Amino acid sequence: MFKKSSEFSICFISFFFLFFLGIMNFFFFLYFIMNDLVMFMEWELISFNSMSIIMSLLLDWMSFLFMMFVMLISSSxxxxxKSYMSSELNLNRFIILVLMFIMSMILLIISPNIISILLGWDGLGLVSYCLVIYYQNLKSYNAGMLTALSNRIGDVFILMIISWMVNYGSWNYIFYLNFMINDxxxxxxxxxxIISAMTKSAQIPFSSWLPAAMAAPTPVSALVHSSTLVxxxxxxxxxxxTLLINMFFLKLLLVISGLTMLMAGISANYEFDLKKIIALSTLSQLGLMMSILSMGFPDLAFFHLLTHAMFKALLFMCAGVIIHLMNNNQDIRLMGGLSLYIPLTSLCMNISNLALCGIPFLAGFYSKDLILEMVMLSNLNLLIFYLYYxxxxLTMFYTIRLLMYLMLNDFNLLSVYNLFDEDFxxxxxxxxxxxxxxxxxxxLSWLIFSIPYMIYLPLNLKLMVLYVMFIGMMMGYFISNMNIYSINKFLLSYELSMFLSLMWFMPNLFTYGLNYYFLNFSRKLIKNIDMGWSELFSGQGMFMIMKNYSIFFNIMQMNSLKIYLFSFILWMMFMFLLVIIMN
Structure with a gap:
């Protein structure tokens, strides 16, 4: 009883503390953005002769706003x-892991120093591994290892940035961005x-870890896929x-992120796992943010990041409720008619799904519509335009397909079931x-932008977003009413549908392929070099030579008459042979 009450208290203390901090950060954000303030703080930890280790913090409107969103979502x-993990024996451990995850993200947000960024970056990677393997089974261990190894590539590049920035004399990158751009x-x-950001945000070819990370508990997925890790x-x-001015890098990033959007959208239409569909939609939205960022609109990328965080966290939480009611089953083919039985959860699910689509006047519309109109204003080729639209x-396509399976189809799981909507x-x-x-x-559209964006376009281009959404909605409706055999028969061959459904074979190529070969190669290196030739010619080899010599000298020094006689006879025979040879 005492343990349960303590777990209850740590849940509520964490909730109130984070919620209160989130509201405080909102007021700080308003104060900073209205007065156009930036606060840079340095705290000297150690000073030894000419060397000083300094902890620095950067507080501006962007960091306060992002912290507000992280804290509000994490408090929810x-x-x-508290309810979802109620059967968990060690709820305290789970809550503490989540709090460590949030603290790592906040450290990353307020850091202008690449070393403190690495602390937050590595903290996210380590705690995410602990959370992905939380349900301790083989699938979770494999998913956690894949997540850790994929993110480790980005960590290595951050470490290399630290070593390169030694040349500048300080790791506060914010001082060097403007006047050393052409260096x-x-x-x-x-x-x-760019490469480290691609690994953390799961762009091609590092995309396969993001759906695999669904092995974590659903509250963790809601946090990871909305505002923290990805x-x-x-x-x-x-x-x-301001550093990203090299056009080749930006064009490469634009193409890769556009392909990530396309790949995630297509794969989500073939997926039947509820959480993986939502994970692939996150991947698609990350591609959208990365692509608009590579076109030179960081404020729009940040705007979409914040609006996406809210409805994606809500979407995962609704999915968690549905999975609970379905006896921990995640296959959408077994669900259906949920709007009749759990209307409040269905309401949340539908609104968050429609916000993801960009239905007018919900959260996703303001950022997505602005991004697509800026794409139309920009000087882009047909390929990028096609990838965006x-x-x-496809976002509309898989969302309507998901809603058809969950809300309108027949319930297919059990003949006796107990669906209730009263977990308050x-x-x-x-x-x-x-x-x-x-x-x-x-x-946010009123708060972030100092002037209202007004984009003038011809009527057909202005309505292009709505056209695309309407076509995607119709396709999603028709495909969800067809069975998989008729789709393969009339639209795609079996091989092509396998290619599209398995994320373009990316898990096979980059996960099992590269990770297996690299790890196998390093195992052979350890076996043959470190524990083989190196040992033979250094530690173990020297030890064996010294051991044999010492055994030999030990025998020689035993003062045995037989040894002396034997050595004397050998010496005499040697001298005799020498004399014969000389003559």
Whole structure:
């Protein structure tokens, strides 16, 4: 009883503390953006002769606003976990892991120093590994290892940035961005920043870890896919955006992120796992943020990052409720008719899904519509234009397909079932995010931009977004009413559908292929070099030579008459042979 009450208290203390801090950060954000303030703080930890180790913090409107979103979402997630993880024996451990995760993200947000960024970056990677393997089974271990190894590539590049920035005399990158832009070293650093951001934000070819990370508990997925782990790479690039002026790098990033959008959208239409569909939609939206960022609009990328965070956290929390009611089953083919049985959860699910699509006047509309209109204003080729609009249509496609399976189809799971919508702890946390998902877009569009964006386009181009959405909606409706055999028979061959459904074979190529061969290669290196030739010619080899010599000298020094006689006879025979040879 005492243990349960202590777990209850740590949940509520964490919830109230984070919620209160989130509201405080909102007021700080308003104060900073209205007065155009930036606060840079340095705290000297150690000073020894000419060397000083300094902890520095950068507080401006962007960091306060992002911290507000992280804290509000994480407070809802922790409150939600009280009910979702109620059967968990070690709830305290889970809550503490989530709090460590949030602290790592906050450290990353307020850091202008690449070393403190590495602390937050590595903290995210380590704690995410602990959370992905939380349900201790083989699938979770494999997913956690894949997540850790994929993110480790980005960590290595951050470490290399640290070693390159030694040449500048300080790791506060914010001082060097403007006046060393054309420097060759800064060019190398910018490439490393782009690659590390691509690993953390799961762009091609590092995409396969993101759906695999669904092995974590659903509250963790809600936190990871909305405002913490996967957005860290985007946030790093937004902070480094003045560095990204090399056109080749930006064009490469634009193509890769556009392909990521397309790949995730197509794969989500073939997926039947509820959480993986939502994970692939996150991947698609990350591609959208990364691509608009590579076109030179960091403020729009940040705007979409924040609006996406709210409705994606809500979407995962609704998915968690549905999975609970379905006896922990995640296959959408077994669900259906949920709007009749759990209307409040269905309301949250539908509104968050429509916000993801960009339905007018919900959160996602304001950022997505602005991004697509800026794409139309920009000087782009047909390929990028096609990637943007086709991916937007695919978002509508898989969302309507998901809603058809969940809300309108027949219930296919059990003949006797108990669907109820009265878990008020989960509902309260979801309704808080529902309110934010409705108002966030319009609120941020007034707060972030100093002047209102007014984009003049011809009528057909202005309505292009709505055309694409309508076509995607119709396709999603028709495909969800067809069975898989008729789709393969009339539209695609079996091989092509396998290629499209398995993320373009990316898990096979880059996960099992590269990771297996690299790890196998390093195992052979250890076996043959470190524990083989190196041992033979250094430690063990020297030890064996010395041991044999010492045994020989030990025998010689035993003062045995037989040895002396034997040695004397050998010496005499040797001298005799020498004399014969000389003559």
């Amino acid at each position: 997630v922790i409150y939600y976990s 060759l070293e800064m060019l190398i650093i910018s490439l490393m920043v 957005t860290a790479g985007i946030y790093l690039l937004i902070r480094y955006n 086709f991916s937007t249509g 702890i989960m509902l309260k946390s979801m309704f808080m995010l529902l309110f934010m998902s409705v108002i966030t877009g319009s609120m």
